Amino acid sequence: MLLLSGTPASPVQARCPDGLYTVLKVLDGRSFEVAGGLSIRLIGVGLPEGEKAGNDARDALCRLLKDGVVTLEGDLRDQDDEGFYLRYVHGEGLFVNGEMIRLGVAFFRSVEPNVKHDRELAAAAAAEPEKGRSNQWGSDCPSGCYVYVGSEGMTFHVFGCPFLEGSASRVCRDEAIQRGYTACGHCGGGCDDHGGDWYVHGSCFVDTLSGDSKRRVLERAGP
Numbered sequence: 620m621l622l623l624s625g626t627p628a629s630p631v632q633a634r635c636p637d638g639l640y641t642v643l644k645v646l647d648g649r650s651f652e653v654a655g656g657l658s659i660r661l662i663g664v665g666l667p668e669g670e671k672a673g674n675d676a677r678d679a680l681c682r683l684l685k686d687g688v689v690t691l692e693g694d695l696r697d698q699d700d701e702g703f704y705l706r707y708v709h710g711e712g713l714f715v716n717g718e719m720i721r722l723g724v725a726f727f728r729s730v731e732p733n734v735k736h737d738r739e740l741a742a743a744a745a746a747e748p749e750k751g752r753s754n755q756w757g758s759d760c761p762s763g764c765y766v767y768v769g770s771e772g773m774t775f776h777v778f779g780c781p782f783l784e785g786s787a788s789r790v791c792r793d794e795a796i797q798r799g800y801t802a803c804g805h806c807g808g809g810c811d812d813h814g815g816d817w818y819v820h821g822s823c824f825v826d827t828l829s830g831d832s833k834r835r836v837l838e839r840a841g842p
Contacts, residue, residue, distance in 0.1 A: 635704040648676025660703035661716045663740040665728035676724040694733035717743035760791030764810040780806040
């Protein structure tokens with residue numbers, strides 16, 4: 620007679636389950652590292668050859684992941700041969716895999732069995748490549764006051780403002796004003812604290828760089 624004793628074994632937990640993760644650093648135009656030392660690679664995204672093209676893709680991914688927190692979604696194959704976790708990546712209202720393709724800095728590459736979002740990625744590839752405004756802006760900003768503009772619209776914003784239209788680019792506030800942009804009436808278009816990433820949460824700014832719970836009340840500029 621077989622006797623069973625002891626606590627039943629728990630099921631093995633996946634090392635990188637679907638959910639929210641903090642981005643630590645971007646590795647290249649389709650790969651980045653998240654908290655826990657996990658290396659992530661974008662599903663369905665291929666990179667063009669050449670150093671300049673690679674740098675452009677990496678810079679674009681840096682901008683798309685600038686909020687610092689993403690939602691990862693897996694498919695049938697969990698890892699590639701190099702040990703990268705293969706994932707679809709979602710930001711705040713943004714499908715990062717598709718946006719990289721739509722921007723024209725990467726191309727659609729379907730690899731079975733991970734084809735869950737092939738339709739969306741193919742549609743992004745068929746769309747006209749985005750001529751990113753970030754390439755048209757100056758790199759100098761003597762005032763050190765940076766704001767965010769979208770690929771659509773003529774207003775500038777704090778990072779994460781829900782009224783920013785299209786793909787976000789970090790630009791000098793002075794140059795934005797010279798080009799005819801005006802401050803967003805919702806967020807006020809304040810400076811981004813010399814590189815600190817802030818997103819709007821109700822009536823507060825939340826510091827996503829330091830990772831702590833520090834907040835400060837949004838104070839709009841007076842008339």
